[in-house]
Amino acid sequence: MKRRNLLVGLGAGLVAGCSKVGASTPMQKLFELAEGWHRGAQRTLAGRNALAREFSPEDISPYFRGNGTTDPGDASYAAHAAAGFADWKLAVGGLVDRPLLLSLDQVRALPQRTQITRHDCVEGWSAIGQWTGPQLKTLLDAAKLKPDARFIVFHCADMLEGANYYESIDLIDAFHPQTIVAHQLNGAPLPVTNGAPLRMRIERQLGYKHAKYVNAIEAVASLDGVGGGKGGFWEDRAGYQWYAGI
């Protein structure tokens, strides 16, 4: 019993120490450094166009778990859903020469990519599904990025804790062949749970990067002026890493 108490005491001491140290600025700087090392290591080892594993149809999981918002629920979204998203618009803007405003039909008329990939939640679980949609590259090429564009931001229709969800990636992931704006899951229109009518697939990063209910794609030079400045809803809200390749 005594030894257990000692162990508990040591554990509690270390925990208390780490909680204090973890909140300190030098430690935060180190955490940010490590995030950069991982991005650098993965970009060096994988190369910019290395693909995430693509699976065969028999690997698809029986259903695809939804996480975060599973129904935006507000009146405007409900009206869109009732109308089969016939009037949903996807804006492509920001630092581009030719801003676009696309209907779902126009999105579906673009060259399509279909891929069966694994979705990894930051919590640890994985699901496999087949996604179809145009490559983000196709949209960005059509809109013509200005030279000072560095990041692509995805704006979403869903609100969590009183703020709209958003996410962002750099141009390497934006132009990656598997980065698509998906409107189909397993051959059917995207269910509301999984982000209807449009969601991102950022296949080499964790699930919270794959923004759902996307209605605007914006090219920016810096993430400072977007949301809380850290590049994403969970990054601003809870301190999750912006680079989620690990």
Place this chain on the structure above:
Amino acid sequence: MKKHRLSTRLWHWINLLALVILFMSGLNISNAHPWLYWGQWGFQPNTAWLAVTRFPGWATIPGHYDLAAARDWHILFAWVFVVGLLAYLLIALFNKHLGRDIVPHRKEWRWSAIRADIAAHLRFDFNHGEGKYNFLQKLAYGVVLFILLPLMFLTGMAISPGFDAAFPWLLDVFGGRQSARSLHFIVAWCVFGFFVIHVLLVLLSGPVGQLRDMITGGRFDEAA
């Protein structure tokens, strides 16, 4: 001659710090989805092969559930762990520490010798054997150095979607990301098991001298 080289002592304590932080932040991460699966995918608790207990705050880093902060600690100290392990293994290979002290000699693999070694351990006689370490010690250190710690590194990489794109063979070696995640958990507890036995044996074999030697280097009398 020193009993423990400077490189061994440095790595020993750096690695202890890294492993403790990795283990305790890992328990916090486990609390995010405490179910383990085999194969490429898995998300339904009713298909899990193991429902993991919820780890209490005193055992986790930070001391309350915080997945983002736990990941910060885990991912930073993964670098300390991996760079330290690689440096130690390379140095120990070149200065012949591994070949001389860790890898058991052929004659030590004889069943009669192993039986004698086990019997000596049961008598709490740990200071036998010709080299620095007896057979069971070499076996334990060898399994940890060449199997368990590299497996922690490789299964950890296989859980990462970014590293999967760089090294797709990781998924084939472990049979999928969820299998790798299960193995990461199992091997972590094997390392914890080694830690418990290691500390117990230090306590049973003159803990003050053992600790002093792992700090100062101590002295190794080859004639003894």
